[in-house]
Amino acid sequence: MNAQITELKEKLAENPAGILESIAKEHNLSMADTIRCLPEEMWREHSGERFDEVIKAIPAWGNVTSIANTGDMIFEVKGPFPEGSYARGFYNLKQTEGGxxxxxxxxxxxxxxFLKRPFFSKLAVSINFLNADGNSYLKIFLGRDDEGQIKQDQLEKFDALASW
Structure with a gap:
């Protein structure tokens, strides 16, 4: 393991709450490699072959936050994740009431x-879809209740999918 990775693992063990895209850029790492530097109890990695299983489970969870971050733009949508179907090589999301x-x-x-870690003094729980370069093209964060806590029913479904 190179010194940069060892140093980042030590830094993230002390404070895992930073913005991962910024940390990745600062250390010239992919998002996947940056997440792998977090303490191992915070993440579980699965093959992309589970895409169908995971993406099709999420619409039944209720309100979540879906994020696409290109580096130049962060796009967030709060609400139910749309159901979808395959056509022309894409998984096409059916338009929701909110558009x-x-x-x-x-x-x-x-x-x-699958990632669970502190972020801005709260627990953040997300599913991160990564491409072959290790970059995240879609993140889905679990919803919160009126007190700002992760919704327990979503957390149970997340844990079951992640095999926590």
Whole structure:
């Protein structure tokens, strides 16, 4: 293991709450490699072959926050994640009442990382879809209740999918 990775693992063991995209850029690492530097009890990595199983489970969870971060733009949608179906090589999201729709190149999913870590003094729980370069093209964060806590029913479903 190189010194940079060892140093980052030590830094993230002390404070895992930073913005991962910024940390990745600062250390010239992919998002996947940055997440792998977090304490191992915070993440579980699965093959992208589980894309269908995971993406099709999420619409039944209720309100979540879906994020696409290109580096130049962070796009967030709060509400139910849309159901979808395959056509022309994409997993096509059916438009929701709020207008959320889109197209996901499912075979671009190389791995899926389930992540639980502190962020801004609260627990943040997300599913991160990563491409072959280790970059996240979609993150889905679990919803919160009126007190700002992660919704317990979603956390149970997350844990079951992640095999926590």
């Amino acid at each position: 959320f729709s889109g197209h996901i190149k499912a075979d671009a999913c190389h791995s899926i990382i």
